[in-house]
Amino acid sequence: MLRYAWQFMKYDKAKSVGIIIGIVISIFLIGQQTGIFIFLTNAMKALVTNSRADLWVVDSKTINANALGKLDIRKLREIESVEGVAHVYPVVVAGGSARFDDGTTAGVQLIGSDAPSFRIGLDPKKIIGGNLERMLEDGAVSADYFDRASLGQAGLGTNFEINGKNAFIAVQTSGVRGFGGIFMFTTIEKARYFGNIPNTDISAVLVDVLPGADPSAVRDRINRTIFGVRAWTSKDFAGSTVGFLLTNSGIGFSIGSLIVFALIAGFFIIGLTMYSAALDRIRDYGTLKGIGATNGYIIRLILLQAFLFSLAGFAVGYLFIDLFRQGVGKAGTVFTYSPLMIAGFFFVTLFISLGGAAFAIRRIVSLEPASVFRG
């Protein structure tokens, strides 16, 4: 049957190419939108995912990591004394205006945590230049390689000003970027200094639980015993942040509707082209029925063609998706598709082409075997 399916596809080259192009276009659009979606959601939760802690404790009204409220520094000790907490790490986030020698200005988000552990942002795995030890020097901050265009091409060692105070880039990271603001990581003291944040205020507390302790149990205990704060597992806080921004920015809706549109368009383009290809071959399918093929056989023959189309369409479509990923990756829109997601693309391809085949199948199944005797 594989041979016959292949011959049928080969015979109607133009339509077959049309079907494959339909599949490629819709799977590429879906892959591209999904990629952008992954990138944006990663950026939305970047502050959380670039921290290394079991729990985040923030102001009780905060549900978005990019807009942290204010906590009193005394909460730090209260949290530390809760059963199951091993360590607490204060975080200070402050806004600032960066000004470069060439006149470029940019709004930046200063994120300070305690040296030398730097539980937020300065993950050695993502550092591509500079030295964490220099972070202790006056004015030392980090900057991301991909933000250099917004920062007047600032690189390692560039001197500039934040809120009128001298700063320099001591560490360069790669792919640690936020949603909207430009991240600059530093020590907690320098974040206070640049942002004029009083010593009594902090923005969040990162918590490590004791080995063997259940993070969600510790979270619940903090929430029960300490007034005015809310503890989250890092995963939940990231999820809440993304959920909040997606619903409030319309990004979720716009990307979601584009994906649905690509699906529907693909489904109908593929379905109608397959239908029209089947109509071109209606005499052959009628003959098949006439000489004794069952509906089951013919359905399998059509589905097999649809399957082969989806293999070809997926192969080409995925190639384009990956070229797109590499292309935008060079411009700093860095993301990866998980194997599960790639499998998902394949299943979507299968779904649209097998689903599209339904139009053709309906038509062929309704064909009378007696049609063979009518010209």
Added chain:
Amino acid sequence: MYRTDAWDEVDGIGAFRPFLSTCYNNPCEPLRTAMPVIAEVIQASKEFISGDTVIVALKPSSMELSMGKVTLIIGPSGSGKTTLLSLIGCVIYPTSGEVIIDGIRTSGLSARKMAGIRLNKIGFIFQQFNLLAPLTAEQNVMLPLTLQGIPDAEAKGRVRKVLEQVNMSHRAKSLPKMMSGGEQQRIAIARALVTDAPVMLCDEPTASLDTQSAHIVMEELKNQAACGKAVAIVTHDMRLKPYADEIVYVENGQISKTEINEPI
């Protein structure tokens, strides 16, 4: 005997002699004695309903096909010939009466079972040849065997044999569009032969062919009957009469008479 030299004089057919086949499976020992009935139409009628009019395509009619015979079904256009053939071919159910193929009553059979009868008991030949355009000659001939689930290796051997039989081995790899009408019909005959079905049903098998090709095709069909198959041929063409053992005349949706013909 069928294979007279009479053909050598008609249309210079002698040139096509090598094509004429021997019997498939049992190298030709023409079977002219016992002639069991393989297909029966017993008081079968067929009505088609279109909108609120009922079209009577065939009034209750009876006929039978015997193995070893060529039965010609002749009649004017619209008289019900194809309907009769479709009933025997198990592509439609009778409105009343019975159709029995090789002992199997078709009324009440599922579409799937009907397909099974068509596949296993009947070889079809059509006016327009009905070869599957995307498939090569060889693949077209192999198709019924594939449908029967016969393993490729065995099927290939059988395909090779029938292609030789209709003298078309040299076109095995050709697509139908690359072949003449006569060649296509020979491939179609090979496809009808390959399952060794006892019944061959042909609807106007020569109408799209020139005289020479028509002769070759008729000779082949006659030869198949000689090998024991029941061959039914629907036609307008009175010139085919000489090939028939039996002629069934259809007029106005009815079998008007059946006559025994003396073969040439």
